[in-house]
Amino acid sequence: MDENAFWQLIEDCRPAEPDPDAEVLAATLTERLAQSPLPLVIGFAEQLSWALYRLDRKEYGRDLSDDAFLYTRAAVVAAGRTEFDCVLQDPAAFTPYATALIWAEPLLYAPDQAYERITGEEWDRDTRYSYESCSNAEGWAD
Template sequence: MHENTFWQLIDDCTPPTPDPDAEQLAAALTHRLSAGPLATVVGFAEQLSWALHRLDRREYGNRNGLSGDSFLYTRAAVVAAGRGAYEATLHDPRLFTPYVEDLIWAERLLYVPDEAYGRITGEEWDRSTRYSYESYSNTEGWADA
């Protein structure tokens, strides 16, 4: 899946009403991905992992004192906010702070590929992606400056 396709899918599935924890977004994404080919689910998982991995950096996590899980769920909220918010946050780490202060988490977004895979195949997905989205796994992002 191309990066533009990933962000268009996020945009297309974003509900018209506020959805700060991305529950509705995740449900819509799961439904949409479940209706397509398995390759689309795999591509979505890869793009999601890459987006989360890119936010796994010292300038986002270190300054906010978050636990590993909290840091991951907050990064997912930035992705759920869409491409504009995501790219702005990549360029200005201070934009990450409101997600932390307002406890905006999008944990449910993390399970979208697994749920879509399960609906298509009837099996649990023991997946791995090229990039890990687990907190503090981006060694380049946590290297001393």
Template sequence: MLARMNKDAFWQLIEDCRPTEPDPEAELLAPALTERLTQCPLSLVTGFAEQLSWALYQLDRKEYGSDLSDDAFLYTCAAVVAAGRDVFESVLQDPAVFKQYATPRACSTRRTVHTSASPGRNGTATRDTPTSRAQTPRAGLTDQRSPTLADGLTSR
């Protein structure tokens, strides 16, 4: 059993649990990972969550899927991580590879964001005027440190 969940152990666990057949929605990967992690000590589960958080954080950049909704973007990031280390690293090198992992389900979740500062039809601010997500910076772009599981728990 693992003693520590570092980056190599994280990617090895993903690889060990990945099915041999295509699994674009991770319907097979998720239960396999869950089964393995339930047998691990809490420190490894927490380490896995932190490594996953860091991998998703690295993909949180405007050049990846700026035309996707927030949900579709997150689903696509998860699909890239689920595809394994080689795919993840190829996406970091070439953002065009990212779009290949946008699933039809992810792309069908387009939505608009409403802000109170958006101009209305008559030029006044209104809460009902949609703006695209691409016009607003991603939250992770301004944070210079990597997020941790604890950050997610305390920000709610």
């Protein structure tokens, strides 16, 4: 899955009504991914990890706990490509997510749940980029 396909899938699965915790988005993504070939699920997980990794920077997360920072970055991804690009261009655009504690934790589990539905096994996933907070050494360098 390339980056354009990733963002299109996010957009296609986003509900029309507000979904601040991304529960509907995550459920829809899980369902869609579970009906897809396994390589697509793996590709989605890779793109999700890459997007979260790119947001893993000191200017965004210095005042948040590791979990709060991860879930807030997920909320930016859940908001779609336009918002994601805006936040990458202007760190101040991240502030509303951090101050309002807008979290999208369920998004993190969508590929794992789809994998389990397809294979019947838990996924011991190891993506190229870690999405865990503070794993982007370049983003946290002084």
